[in-house]
Amino acid sequence: MKLSRGTTAVAAVAGAAAFALVAAGCSASPGGENEDIELSITTFGTFGYDDLYKEYEKANPGIKIKATNIDTGGNARTDAFTKIAAGSGLSDIVAIEEGWLGSVMEVSDQFVDLNDFGAADIADRWVDWKLDQGTDADGRVIGYGTDIGPTGVCYNGTLLEAAGMPSDREGVATLLGGDDATWAKFYEVGNQYKAATGKAWYDQSGFVWNAIVNQMPEGYYTEDGELNIEDNAEMKAAFLELADAAAGGLSANQSQWDWGGGKAFVDGTFATFVCPGWMLGVVKEQVEKGGGDATSGWDFADVFPGGAGNWGGAFLSVATSSKHQEEAAALAAWLTAPEQQLKQFEAAGAFPSTTEAQEELATGGTPNEFFNDAPVGTILASRAEGVKAQFKGPKDSLIQENVFGPAIKSLDSGNSNGEQAWQEALTLLEELVK
Known part of the structure; x- marks a missing residue:
């Protein structure tokens, strides 16, 4: 119908x-x-x-x-x-x-x-x-x-082109691994971009971490409602991988929901951004707040590291x-x-x-003029394939914001390495949740 x-x-x-x-x-x-x-x-x-x-x-x-x-x-x-x-x-x-x-x-x-x-x-x-x-x-x-919240990759095609990388949507999807895209590949391409430009690959590590956790079969809680962090080897390995990316300068260490009043979206501070569908409106709002418009270079690709996620x-x-x-x-x-x-x-x-x-x-779906006429509806429908709801426990958002939030900020600011930040998160978990 x-x-x-x-x-x-x-x-x-x-x-x-x-x-x-x-x-x-x-x-x-x-x-x-x-x-x-x-x-x-x-x-x-x-x-x-x-x-x-x-x-x-x-x-x-x-x-x-x-x-x-x-x-x-x-x-x-x-x-x-x-x-x-x-x-x-x-x-x-x-x-x-x-x-x-x-x-x-x-x-x-x-x-x-x-x-x-x-x-x-x-x-x-x-x-x-x-x-x-x-x-x-x-x-x-x-x-x-x-x-x-099916998720794709927002990217600035103008910045990628200046770095000698593909800027068209299919080219970017292929660059990041297509159907076999992984976070390791995302960081690898980010290192190439950093080497070519000297600039960060993504805005800050908190949103990246959130996207990673949401892709796991079980996140901060198991399906039966038990905490699922302290002895979670998969989660810790992903955290340490992200820590290495931050240490390599791939994060622009931006403040969540601020981005310098939107200016970081228009001045080349970073080139990619994790984008569930609802975040497209946030990107547009921030670009305009920072003085940009549809000519600022932002686009949307049908690809996401690690596959489907909500x-x-x-x-x-x-x-x-x-x-x-x-x-x-x-x-x-x-x-x-x-x-x-x-x-x-x-x-x-x-x-x-x-x-x-x-x-x-x-x-x-109507092409979205702001995102270089990307068929965002079609892309998100594609990204929604295979999405499954993850059980969210009673303190899920508290853990994301107040347990891992400070620890990841320590990574981005260079105050902690991966192991130190992971232990910081576990300490906060003990103080605030358990």
Whole structure:
């Protein structure tokens, strides 16, 4: 089934009963009079929802959306759990990031069971593993899936060409090993680039490490919920390999989510960047913030070291504290419908978690002008092949940010070698997690 990007806002919602109430756009006040309903929603990063909010309000007179967007997923996690601990303050709809979904599952009773609002009727929208991720141990669906995070390589073709390397997408994919791409090959090519230019290969090692861990069958936790770091030989070997790359100057030691106000994306500081679909919007935003535009040289290749991997993706959940649960559930269902996921992709690069939208992009994705007309939808559909959900434990994001984050920063700044940084991570793990 092909999905038209011109499909109206009314075309896809969760359940006729829920939508009928929302379409009316009003609720009974204590005095019996109708009044507008305000639905609050909190997202983070670059969701691409601004135009969708306007579209929904236009199609549903009487519904007003109060949107809050927090800069990063980590800060959004802090915001959500602070409000959960306080027992108040959650928005009607809360965007939940995959990395802290495990923590949310420990307090899943703070969010409504969307089965009560028609989730079963639309369950076949999503790839199976995305729906499973949003379901708690009691079978309650607490989150409608937004995007998933298949990952490719963003690169600056102008910089690669100046270094005497291929700059076309197929050439870059071949350069990095094609279907047999490995992290060792990625670092090898990075060393060649460093030798030719004297400049770094990638922005900072934290994102590279995150991508590596996400590719493992089991990450910071085993599938049965046990910590999986201290005696994990595969993980340590990958960490030491990354440490060697950083010691060789392949990392530009940039600050995550800053990059010098975006200037590092336009001044040649680094040439490659790990790009799950949602990060494409971040790259564009940073390039423009740094004074660049579509002529700055950034492109997107259908290749990734180590093969398929999923980094990120989110869910929309409805808080039990919401006074308008039915209306909020209908909005969450509409925002995550295939038609809207296609629009979200066009706005922010977030790759859909619904099968119909994925099929649309795989066969008819529009070239992305900013990324040198790369068929980013087709590329991400290719990168999504073989992606499997990795179990995320309750402190997964804490480990990524506060255990490995400081240790990897020590690598990039040259303050620690691989063994020292690994031990630093284990010490922080003992202090913060165990």
